Amino acid sequence: MTSTFRTAALVALIPLIFAVLGVVIVQGQLRDRLMTEAQTRLEAEVQGFEALYDQRRIPALREAIEYRALRGDPAGSVYLLTDRDGAALAGTYESWPKAAPAPPFRGQADLSGRAYLLDTRELRGGFDLLTGVALAPVEATLAGMRGVFAGFGALMVAAGLAAAWIVARGAQARTARLNAALADVGGAGGLSVTMPRDAPEGSEHAELARNIDAMLARITHLFEAHQRLGNAVAHEMRTPLARIRARLNTLDLDAASRAGLDEEIRTTIRLFDSLLAIAQLDADAGNTAALSPVDLSEIAATLGELYGPVAEEDGRALTLDLQPGARMLGDAQLLSQMISNLVENALKYTRPGDEIRLSVAVRGDRVVLTVADTGPGADPGLRERLFTPFARGQGHGSVPGHGLGLSLVQAIAVRHGAKPRLLETEKGFAIEVSALHISDR
Amino acid sequence: MTNPAKPQRDTILVVEDDAEMAQALLSACEELGFATEHLTTCAEALAAAEAGTYPLAILDRMLPDGDSVDLLARLRAEGSVQGILMVSALAHAGHRTHGLDRGADDYLAKPFSPEELRARIRALMRRATAAQGEHDYLVFEGLEVRVKARTVHYEQAHIPISPKEFELLLYFARHAGAPLSRMQLLENVWNLHFDPQTNVVDVHVGRLRRKLETQTGRPWIHTERGAGYWFGPAETIEEP
Numbered sequence: 001m002t003s004t005f006r007t008a009a010l011v012a013l014i015p016l017i018f019a020v021l022g023v024v025i026v027q028g029q030l031r032d033r034l035m036t037e038a039q040t041r042l043e044a045e046v047q048g049f050e051a052l053y054d055q056r057r058i059p060a061l062r063e064a065i066e067y068r069a070l071r072g073d074p075a076g077s078v079y080l081l082t083d084r085d086g087a088a089l090a091g092t093y094e095s096w097p098k099a100a101p102a103p104p105f106r107g108q109a110d111l112s113g114r115a116y117l118l119d120t121r122e123l124r125g126g127f128d129l130l131t132g133v134a135l136a137p138v139e140a141t142l143a144g145m146r147g148v149f150a151g152f153g154a155l156m157v158a159a160g161l162a163a164a165w166i167v168a169r170g171a172q173a174r175t176a177r178l179n180a181a182l183a184d185v186g187g188a189g190g191l192s193v194t195m196p197r198d199a200p201e202g203s204e205h206a207e208l209a210r211n212i213d214a215m216l217a218r219i220t221h222l223f224e225a226h227q228r229l230g231n232a233v234a235h236e237m238r239t240p241l242a243r244i245r246a247r248l249n250t251l252d253l254d255a256a257s258r259a260g261l262d263e264e265i266r267t268t269i270r271l272f273d274s275l276l277a278i279a280q281l282d283a284d285a286g287n288t289a290a291l292s293p294v295d296l297s298e299i300a301a302t303l304g305e306l307y308g309p310v311a312e313e314d315g316r317a318l319t320l321d322l323q324p325g326a327r328m329l330g331d332a333q334l335l336s337q338m339i340s341n342l343v344e345n346a347l348k349y350t351r352p353g354d355e356i357r358l359s360v361a362v363r364g365d366r367v368v369l370t371v372a373d374t375g376p377g378a379d380p381g382l383r384e385r386l387f388t389p390f391a392r393g394q395g396h397g398s399v400p401g402h403g404l405g406l407s408l409v410q411a412i413a414v415r416h417g418a419k420p421r422l423l424e425t426e427k428g429f430a431i432e433v434s435a436l437h438i439s440d441r
Numbered sequence: 442m443t444n445p446a447k448p449q450r451d452t453i454l455v456v457e458d459d460a461e462m463a464q465a466l467l468s469a470c471e472e473l474g475f476a477t478e479h480l481t482t483c484a485e486a487l488a489a490a491e492a493g494t495y496p497l498a499i500l501d502r503m504l505p506d507g508d509s510v511d512l513l514a515r516l517r518a519e520g521s522v523q524g525i526l527m528v529s530a531l532a533h534a535g536h537r538t539h540g541l542d543r544g545a546d547d548y549l550a551k552p553f554s555p556e557e558l559r560a561r562i563r564a565l566m567r568r569a570t571a572a573q574g575e576h577d578y579l580v581f582e583g584l585e586v587r588v589k590a591r592t593v594h595y596e597q598a599h600i601p602i603s604p605k606e607f608e609l610l611l612y613f614a615r616h617a618g619a620p621l622s623r624m625q626l627l628e629n630v631w632n633l634h635f636d637p638q639t640n641v642v643d644v645h646v647g648r649l650r651r652k653l654e655t656q657t658g659r660p661w662i663h664t665e666r667g668a669g670y671w672f673g674p675a676e677t678i679e680e681p
C-alpha cells in the first residue's frame with residue numbers, strides 16, 4: 001500500500017467519522033423524542049383511566065380496560081386492574097406480572113422479554129392499576145434508522161476507498177514514471193534524460209517534471225562546459241609540448257640531455273592525462289552504457305605477466321592468486337590501468353626482498369581485487385589522504401611519480417561502482433577494490 | 442597539394458589544420474620516402490578518399506569542421522584508404538580505444554617524438570603494402586619464427602621462450618628492420634593503451650634479447666636511440 005493511497009484513504013475516512021458522530025447524536029435526539037411521545041401516551045391513558053374511575057367507578061373502568069385489552073393495540077400496550085386481594089379484574093394479564101414493580105412506579109421494565117414504559121398505581125379503594133406502553137416501535141424505528149445509516153456508511157466507505165484508490169493510482173503511476181526516468185540519470189541515458197510529461201498541465205507532477213528537467217539541463221550544461229574545458233586544456237597544452245618536442249630534434253643536444261628532456265615531457269603528459277582522466281571518469285561515474293562484461297582475473301593475469309619480470313629484476317616477488325570467472329561490468333583498459341597503478345605503487349614503495357601479492361577472488365556477489373605487499377606500509381597520518389590528488393609518501397621525494405596514482409585508482413574504481421579500501425594489515429600495505437559480480441550468462 | 446583527380450598510389454594523405462604540426466607530419470612521411478597530400482578539413486579528406494586511393498591517411502582528430510572520428514566509418518566504407526593513423530591531443534586511454542574501436546588502425550597521442558611517428562607510419566605502410574597471405578615461417582639468416590607452431594629455432598635448434606615472449610618476437614619479426622616504439626609494443630603485444638610509469642617494455646625486450654643472443658651468439662634486437670627497438674640480423678653484439 002503506497003503512502004499516497006494511505007493519505008487519500010485517510011482523507012476519505014475523515015468525513016465518514018463525522019457522519020458516524022452525527023448519526024449517534026441524531027439517534028440520541030430521536031430516541032428522546034420517541035420516549036417523550038411514549039411518556040405522553042402513557043400519561044394520557046393513565047389520566048383517562050383515573051378520570052373514568054373518579055366519575056364512574058370500577059365497573060366502567062373495568063369495562064374500558066376490558067375493551068382495550070380485547071381490541072388489542074397494534075403498538076402492544078398492556079393493562080391490568082386488580083382488586084384488593086390482587087385478583088385480576090380486567091386486562092392483558094391473568095395476574096400481576098412478576099417483573100412488574102409494585103405500585104407506585106413509573107419507568108421502564110421488561111415484561112416477558114419485551115420492553116415497556118410502565119405506570120403502576122393504587123386507586124382509591126385499594127385497586128391496583130398497571131398501564132404499559134410498548135417500547136418496541138421506538139426500538140424498531142431506531143434500528144431501522146441505524147440500518148439505513150449503516151447502509152449509507154458502507155457506501156461512503158466503499159466510495160471513499162475507491163476514490164482514494166483512483167487518486168493514488170494516478171499519482172503513484174506518475175511518481176513511478178518520474179522515478180524510473182530519474183533512475184536512468186547518470187545511467188545508460190547519461191544526463192540527457194527528460195522526465196515524462198503525462199501529468200495534467202499545472203499539476204504538481206507537471207511542475208516537478210519541469211523543474212527536474214531544468215535542473216538536468218543545467219547539470220548537463222555544466223558537465224559539457226567542464227568536458228570542453230578539459231579537452232581544450234589537453235589540446236592547448238599538448239600542441240605546444242608537441243612543438244617543443246619536435247624542436248628538440250633540431251637542437252644540438254647530447255643523447256643524455258635529450259633523453260632527460262623527453263622523459264620530463266613524458267611525465268608532464270602523464271600528469272595531464274591522469275588529471276583529465278580523473279575528471280572524465282568522475283563525469284562518467286555511474287554510466288554503465290560504455291561498460292561490457294570482462295573477467296577481472298584475465299586482466300590481472302595479463303598485468304601479472306607484464307610486471308612479473310619487472311618485479312623480479314627489482315628484487316621483489318610478484319605472486320598471483322587469481323580465481324577464474326571473476327566477471328564484472330567494466331572497461332578492460334581502465335581496469336588494466338588501475339591494476340598497473342596499484343602494482344607500480346607497490347613496486348615503488350617496497351624494498352628488495354619484499355613480496356607483492358595480486359589476487360582476484362569472488363566473494364558472495366562481489367569480485368574483489370587485492371594488491372598487498374610486505375613493504376614498510378603507509379604512514380598512519382598519510383593513510384587518510386592517500387586518495388587525495390598530489391598526496392605522496394613522505395621521504396619518497398626521490399621516488400618518481402606525481403601523486404595522482406591512487407586518485408586515478410579511486411576514479412577508475414568509482415567509474416565501476418566500486419570504492420578502493422585500505423586494509424588493516426600487520427605488515428606492509430594492502431588495498432582492496434570490490435565490484436559487483438555478474439553471473440556468466 | 443596534388444590534384445585529387447590524379448591520385449597516386451604511394452601518397453600518404455595528411456589531414457591536419459595546425460600548420461606546424463602538419464609540417465612535422467609531412468616531413469616525417471617525406472623522410473621515409475613517401476609522397477604526401479596535405480588537407481585541412483574533414484570535407485576535403487572525404488572528397489579525396491572518394492576520388493583516389495591511398496595506402497595511409499594520417500588524421501588529426503579535432504579539425505575545423507568536426508571530429509574526424511566521425512569520418513572513420515565513411516572512409517572505411519569508401520575502401521580507398523587502407524590504413525588510418527589518428528593523431529590527437531585527445532589522448533587518454535578512453536580516447537584511444539574509442540578511436541581504435543571506431544576504425545582507426547593506430548592512434549598516436551600528441552605530443553610525439555618524430556621517431557615514434559616514423560615508427561608508426563612505417564608499420565602501417567608495411568602492412569598496407571605487404572602481401573595479403575601470412576607466411577607460416579619467418580626466416581632471418583638461420584633464425585626461424587614458426588608462426589603456427591609458435592616456436593623459434595636457430596639453425597634447427599629450438600630456443601625456449603615464453604608464450605608472451607613469442608608474441609613479442611613475432612611482432613618484431615613482422616616489422617623486421619623498422620624501429621618500434623615502446624608504446625607500439627605495449628599496444629600491439631599486450632593490448633594496453635596507456636603509458637605506464639615504469640619502463641616495463643624494456644624489461645621484456647631485454648629478456649627476449651638476452652635469450653636470443655645467448656642461444657644464437659649474435660644480436661637480433663637493437664636499440665634505436667629515441668625511438669625504441671628494431672629487429673633484424675646483425676653480425677656482432679652491439680655495446681649497450
